[in-house]
Amino acid sequence: MTAGEQQPAPRYHSPVMCREVVELLAPAPAGTFLDATVGGGGHAVAVLQAAPQLELIGIDRDYEALKAAAESLADFGDRVVLRHARFDSIPEVLDRLGQPQITACLFDLGVSSAQLDRPERGFSYRLDGPLDMRMDQSATSTAADIVNHADEQHLAAILYRNADERHSRRIAAAIVTKRPFTTTGQLAQVIAEAVPGGDRRRSHPARRTFQALRIEVNNELEILEVALTAAISCLAAAGRCVVLSYHSGEDRLVKSVFRRAAGESAPPRPGLPPMPGIEASVRLLQRRARKPTDSETTANHRASAARLRAVERLNLQG
Ligand SMILES: C[S@@+](CC[C@H](N)C(=O)[O-])C[C@H]1O[C@@H](n2cnc3c(N)ncnc32)[C@H](O)[C@@H]1O
The missing domain is CATH 1.10.150.170 (Putative methyltransferase TM0872, insert domain)
Incomplete structure (x- = not known):
């Protein structure tokens, strides 16, 4: 590097399976896209670019993430509203904004690269820092x-x-x-x-x-179950919800919430009668979790654990 040349700023976070997320969310009906984990806004930018019919409500429990998202989403002006919140308070956030229904929703779980790479946040076993690990600095x-x-x-x-x-x-x-x-x-x-x-x-x-x-x-698993159930109930007909998880415990939970919402009860325990059927409110957009492509995991090793699941809200009046 010659004198005067600028080192490129490190990216806040590289969005994982971004093409797949856009393919699933861009066809959503006109209305509100709720990004429940807006982070640095990587996915949000890509979805807003591909789907002019959508407006964004982006939430995150991390103040630094919201600052990064505000910068990356600045060009979208009043198509974007950002709020500091935990995603188990989605119904309250939507109510306060006067938008009780959404047509697209994304949960990209876990931590961002920026959170992991800053030793002072205490998430990394490779970088020495205080033993903190709070996503929300006010917790x-x-x-x-x-x-x-x-x-x-x-x-x-x-x-x-x-x-x-x-x-x-x-x-x-x-x-x-x-x-x-x-x-x-x-x-x-x-x-x-x-x-x-x-x-x-x-x-x-x-x-x-x-x-x-x-x-x-961060009480992640308990919050996730409440939040996913609430997000599904806020979806308008044909609205879509996509979840990216990064470890087996998370993916098991997502799979079970989605299958329950799709009317599939858990298989009966041996010796017990089958559970009564539950009315379906969504359909599964794929039965098995999708994984990132080999080329994506080669370029971004943090993508390798990702599992994507998605549902679409049924039109219950129809
Ligand atoms: C993997 S990052 C999201 C990256 C984002 N999709 C992007 O493209 O930049 C996950 C983000 O979710 C936030 N988060 C995790 N759990 C949360 C919760 N319960 N409520 C709100 N935000 C949460 C984290 O603070 C983090 O910024």
């Missing part, structure tokens, strides 16, 4: 609170339930012995020492523990 409970105060059994349960961590008990015991922790680096080091050698080669030994703690700090 009170941090990862340090859980790591330093939860009892050993509860810690192990968090790691197992939220991230299928097979060494949950061993890691929880090591944490309780070595605490208190104040930084991500200290915690990652203790986990790396606690995990047996063979497992270190597959991925960083702290990856699942950090994922589990982040999910717990």
Whole structure:
């Protein structure tokens, strides 16, 4: 690089499966597109460009994300409204804006690259920073609170339930012995020492523990179930909802909420009579979760875990 040349600014976040999201949401009927996780606005920009019939309400629980979204969406002027909110308050946000119904909706779950890459946010096991992990900077409970105060059994349960961590008990015991922790680096080091050698080669030994703690700090799974159910009930006829999830626990939950809304009850337990059918309010736009293409995962390794599911609201009056 020669003197005077500018280094390009790092992107806030590269939107994952953007072409697939646009293909699914651009045909939505005219009305409101609710981006429940607007982040840096990558998907929102692409959908607004492809669908002139849509206006955007973008929400995020992270103030920095909203600032980034405001910049990337500036050209769309009054087609865009942004609000700081958690997505389990979608009906309240829509009510306050006088738009109770939506025709398109997107949940792109988890954290953005900008959140992961800023050590001061405390999400990364690779970058040393405070043990924070709050998506919403105004929330009170941090990862340090859980790591330093939860009892050993509860810690192990968090790691197992939220991230299928097979060494949950061993890691929880090591944490309780070595605490208190104040930084991500200290915690990652203790986990790396606690995990047996063979497992270190597959991925960083702290990856699942950090994922589990982040999910717990931000109460992600509980909020998601409430939010998806509410979003579906706010959809107008032929309105579409797309969800991108990034780990098996999330995808299982999305699949179960969508199948229930599509009138498919869970298979009966052995020995019990079948559950009564539930009236369908949506149809599944595909039965199996879609995955990103190989070329996308090669270009953006963070896309590799993505699973996309989508539904369309039925016209119940018709
Ligand atoms: C993967 S990023 C979204 C990136 C965005 N699609 C883009 O193209 O830039 C996920 C975003 O969702 C936000 N988020 C996660 N859980 C949330 C919740 N319960 N309510 C509101 N925002 C949430 C995070 O703060 C983060 O900014």
